[in-house]
Amino acid sequence: MAKNNSTKTTKERIINAAKKLFAEQGYQKTTIMDISKQAGLSEAALYEYFKGKEDLLLTIPDLWVSKLLKDLDEQLFGVTGAVNKLRKFLWWYLRRVEQAPLDAKIVYLILKTNANFMATDVYANVKDFYAHLIDIFEEGRKNGEMSPDLNPYLARDIVVGTMDHVITRWLLKDRTYSLFESLEEIFELMVGGFKKTKRRGKNGQNVI
Amino acid sequence: MAKNNSTKTTKERIINAAKKLFAEQGYQKTTIMDISKQAGLSEAALYEYFKGKEDLLLTIPDLWVSKLLKDLDEQLFGVTGAVNKLRKFLWWYLRRVEQAPLDAKIVYLILKTNANFMATDVYANVKDFYAHLIDIFEEGRKNGEMSPDLNPYLARDIVVGTMDHVITRWLLKDRTYSLFESLEEIFELMVGGFKKTKRRGKNGQNVI
């Protein structure tokens, strides 16, 4: 029958089935049989397209993150100023998460647990992704929008950590509310801190 | 042979074996056989003490988090001021993480993935844990240390998210550096933002 005349190619059908099932039931509880049944073929056939269950798992976020990365530059194109860029970055990213909750669920709730996540291509892409934030903070420091002694790496940790936390909770609560609900306020709270950290030195305010 | 005369009770031996193996190899790759062999008994015997593999997994962080929760009040006892309390909280918690990296690894890298984590006792305890931060921020807001319109819930999100991020990376990188390395600086950066969020209103600075 040559090419499959279903809506999508076989590989795509497998990926979509796996994405749905992994996100719904978790990695462990999803069996190869579940996936192949959902995709409409036998278990053995699945192995023609993927090396195994783990390979299949890793393929999903790999595709998503690569796509994000490609879109990012275009999104930031033409936005001037570090604060505006950061704002655009966050709003854009959260919308992406909202649009692809299954992918996000896999990245945030399943992937990090995977022992060799740091050895995957996905991780390399995520690092690339975060590197953009470093550039933004460096720009902000240089053009005076942010404190001149702002440490871009720590600012990134705060922004990434906070966003991860907000997204993870939203996913765990089955996205029963809007991800943007308090984004504006939390943005102000974080960025406010980056702007005016003028004091720095030895004030004896430590407790420990 | 009545009571086992090994250093510890059988249940403790099983827990320690499981903790080590889960943290080292991950949940999936650790088999019941691995654990029972390490603990020095048969696979079946393990089921006398735990309902199954997942029950065993959940027992470990349950013990750790309960212990933390008990210690917390005592640690904050006598510390005055919201900023000082927050500082004490973070330094104390990170030291605990440093002292119990296996427990931390299980909580941060394995548990969150577990589909029904939110239904566990551990989750209830974690919520309790975080509630202390809310109290601290409310105190800070009332006594003037922090901005009067600081939203305690969002401040908590920032602190918890940032700490989770820092801890997770430290664990993923096999704790090859000190967890306290830039804690002071990151603390200042976060708390700085909480102190002086005076502006609030409609300045036309939005991009989206």
Next chain:
DNA sequence: AGTAGCGCCTAATACTATTAGGTGTTGAGC
């Protein structure tokens, strides 16, 4: 027509969690 190769299948194989059904030791009650 013959045949290489693709896309898929059924039927092993090899693990692994969990359970059934013991066995030997201990200690309280007669």
Next chain:
DNA sequence: GCTCAACACCTAATAGTATTAGGCGCTACT
């Protein structure tokens, strides 16, 4: 001293579940 119940543990099923072997039919090119 003997019985018997409880305990702590064991060996040997059982029931999945990932992965592999080997085959079958169709297509398209020679």
